[in-house]
Amino acid sequence: MKATLAEAFNQTSYRLSGHTPRNLEVLKQALNQVDGERASDLYGNGEIIEGFQHKMAGFLGKEAAVFFPSGTMAQQIALRIWADEKQVKRVAYHPLSHLEIHEEDGLKELHHLETILLADENRVIELEDVTGLDKEIACLLLELPQREIGGRLPSYETLEAISDYCRKQGIRLHLDGARLLEILPYYGKSAAEIGALFDSVYISMYKGLGGVAGAILAGERSFTEKSKVWKRRHGGDLISLYPYILSADYYFEKHKDKMDQYYQDAVQLAEQLNRCPYISTLPEVPVSNMFHVYIAKGKGVVEPVLASVYEETGVGITSYIKEKYDQACYFEVSIGDWYHAIPKTSLEKTLTLLKERLR
Amino acid sequence: MKATLAEAFNQTSYRLSGHTPRNLEVLKQALNQVDGERASDLYGNGEIIEGFQHKMAGFLGKEAAVFFPSGTMAQQIALRIWADEKQVKRVAYHPLSHLEIHEEDGLKELHHLETILLADENRVIELEDVTGLDKEIACLLLELPQREIGGRLPSYETLEAISDYCRKQGIRLHLDGARLLEILPYYGKSAAEIGALFDSVYISMYKGLGGVAGAILAGERSFTEKSKVWKRRHGGDLISLYPYILSADYYFEKHKDKMDQYYQDAVQLAEQLNRCPYISTLPEVPVSNMFHVYIAKGKGVVEPVLASVYEETGVGITSYIKEKYDQACYFEVSIGDWYHAIPKTSLEKTLTLLKERLR
Numbered sequence: 274m275k276a277t278l279a280e281a282f283n284q285t286s287y288r289l290s291g292h293t294p295r296n297l298e299v300l301k302q303a304l305n306q307v308d309g310e311r312a313s314d315l316y317g318n319g320e321i322i323e324g325f326q327h328k329m330a331g332f333l334g335k336e337a338a339v340f341f342p343s344g345t346m347a348q349q350i351a352l353r354i355w356a357d358e359k360q361v362k363r364v365a366y367h368p369l370s371h372l373e374i375h376e377e378d379g380l381k382e383l384h385h386l387e388t389i390l391l392a393d394e395n396r397v398i399e400l401e402d403v404t405g406l407d408k409e410i411a412c413l414l415l416e417l418p419q420r421e422i423g424g425r426l427p428s429y430e431t432l433e434a435i436s437d438y439c440r441k442q443g444i445r446l447h448l449d450g451a452r453l454l455e456i457l458p459y460y461g462k463s464a465a466e467i468g469a470l471f472d473s474v475y476i477s478m479y480k481g482l483g484g485v486a487g488a489i490l491a492g493e494r495s496f497t498e499k500s501k502v503w504k505r506r507h508g509g510d511l512i513s514l515y516p517y518i519l520s521a522d523y524y525f526e527k528h529k530d531k532m533d534q535y536y537q538d539a540v541q542l543a544e545q546l547n548r549c550p551y552i553s554t555l556p557e558v559p560v561s562n563m564f565h566v567y568i569a570k571g572k573g574v575v576e577p578v579l580a581s582v583y584e585e586t587g588v589g590i591t592s593y594i595k596e597k598y599d600q601a602c603y604f605e606v607s608i609g610d611w612y613h614a615i616p617k618t619s620l621e622k623t624l625t626l627l628k629e630r631l632r
Numbered sequence: 633m634k635a636t637l638a639e640a641f642n643q644t645s646y647r648l649s650g651h652t653p654r655n656l657e658v659l660k661q662a663l664n665q666v667d668g669e670r671a672s673d674l675y676g677n678g679e680i681i682e683g684f685q686h687k688m689a690g691f692l693g694k695e696a697a698v699f700f701p702s703g704t705m706a707q708q709i710a711l712r713i714w715a716d717e718k719q720v721k722r723v724a725y726h727p728l729s730h731l732e733i734h735e736e737d738g739l740k741e742l743h744h745l746e747t748i749l750l751a752d753e754n755r756v757i758e759l760e761d762v763t764g765l766d767k768e769i770a771c772l773l774l775e776l777p778q779r780e781i782g783g784r785l786p787s788y789e790t791l792e793a794i795s796d797y798c799r800k801q802g803i804r805l806h807l808d809g810a811r812l813l814e815i816l817p818y819y820g821k822s823a824a825e826i827g828a829l830f831d832s833v834y835i836s837m838y839k840g841l842g843g844v845a846g847a848i849l850a851g852e853r854s855f856t857e858k859s860k861v862w863k864r865r866h867g868g869d870l871i872s873l874y875p876y877i878l879s880a881d882y883y884f885e886k887h888k889d890k891m892d893q894y895y896q897d898a899v900q901l902a903e904q905l906n907r908c909p910y911i912s913t914l915p916e917v918p919v920s921n922m923f924h925v926y927i928a929k930g931k932g933v934v935e936p937v938l939a940s941v942y943e944e945t946g947v948g949i950t951s952y953i954k955e956k957y958d959q960a961c962y963f964e965v966s967i968g969d970w971y972h973a974i975p976k977t978s979l980e981k982t983l984t985l986l987k988e989r990l991r
Contacts (some may be wrong), residue, residue, distance in 0.1 A: 294671070295872070296668060296670055296672055297663070297666055297667065298669065300874070300875055301666075301668050304659065304663065307656055307658065309655060309660050310656075311656045312654065312655050313655060313656065313658070313844075341867070341869070342701055342870055343867040343869075345867035345869070346866065347867070349867065376865060377862075377865045379864065379865030382865050383742045383865055383866070389716055467964055485872050485874075486870040486871050502908060505735060505736045505738065506736045506737065506742055507705065507866050508700070508705025508708065508738065508866055508868060509701070509705075509707070510704075510864075511701055511702050511845040512838060512845050513845045515656065516875030516876070517875070519656075601830070629821075
């Protein structure tokens, strides 16, 4: 019996995406060096949480930061605070925003905010989308990079122009920077420089950085203090968040300075994949460590091809593929430490076999 | 310079309450024996979370259970589900319920539920409070034991009568069983027997049990499946909850069968404390491992007395005291493993010194 794609993937020794397997070793490694006598954080207080929040506020160029169990919680709360401030229960973001498609409508069900969807599924939000708004909004959320369309970015000039316009119009600008670090090499800017364009900034501590879970929300202290009240209301002010904080700090230090390498790797790999028949990447030239891979064939054809390549090379490209349009499918690649562990010959063989078998 | 109460407490080797210090060792110990190759849970799926949920559903005698990062999140969601089911946005609970005093009004701010407060700050909810309701409610929440009044309980017959009445009236009954295991010895019942009186049950995995954080919400599958949707909306459906799940399981196994010992210890200790001048416990005879200790003197008098006792005996009674009424203060005692580590002579000396110095 032929292995399914996921089964074949699970047998591979090397992976195109990520840093390591998502297993318990991720936490164990982060805890190895910590002193067991160190006191737990306690409902948002204590050296572990306050120290890390202070460090991340500095990194993001903001006055203060708050550690949250999840970005879902952090971002709903950011938008709610800005909506309350302006007494306008309306915000705007991209139609493929995490809040719109991955959160069971928490923003609407819990915070009763109305959303305006800007741009469309084929492009990022541009200045004209914002200046063309015909209803008043409290806040605009920009996701950088826009993950669900392959991880794309507006130009830096566009960012500056949107930021400038929002400030003049009294529209708060929030950064969904789940993968903020991953785009710093492309823009050639620091996190604080990009953060300065926004009123509030969220980053994920696990997506590109490789922690266990958790998020940081940063802004002025008057904003972050309000966010702590909402964090308690959401049930996120846990007695102890240290398992996530310690691992966030550990993997932040381990991976933060490698983003340029991941980005360059992504550009090179995308170039090679684009040479395979039926394969095209989105974007064609990545602007971060991530991109989407489209294959212009049906899922039923692609899955056994990929599984056979995994079995022969030991390199796992993806554990899943999603159907899109007619007779096409895609998956996401997100380069981390693991990519460098793949033997050069195994990677070459993977690409060669893909070329041969997708004909 | 004299040490403050908290400083003197932090210098002690033994503590009246709890299992161990709340330090990182709590997590490290729970992880010692786990296999690093074991896969993480992934957004509510995977063997680690599903296995533990199944185990806790069985323990609580319910069809299904869901692991939540916090009880705050779990209980708001339970009440919301019952309110939606009946299309009645009103629930009832005790005026000192966790939801009323510790959650920044999350239930009202996020779920827009109206609350009716039953009984008062001096007693638990009785059948007459429920039968006397003059407005329709979707759900009644009972907290067992009622922590903020010293951890008190209604009689088991009252519980049965309330459960019976609610079923007949179409009122859902939810158990705030944060410390459910701690009351099983007093009632002489299993968790499943008590759980059978309720439509939904929450238990904390850290309060009496000693885990790092986390909670279980149990009920029929149709209820728990809805709770998973709300968990995602709240931002509680983390990519990985295993640090809390593994420690919950570890300390559940370690402490669940010692509750009778903790309860007996609490009864004995309360009896001894009640022999000290100016001291009285609430309840006078504990019904679980916890009780409150009232001292009929001002905080300014009591704090230096306690600090001096800690310094001489090495036994920490409490890290804080709260003022209540005029010239009175109180603190909570919650017996766990730590109590048994106190040398008998040190405990005796502590009680002797308290008697001498509180004159």
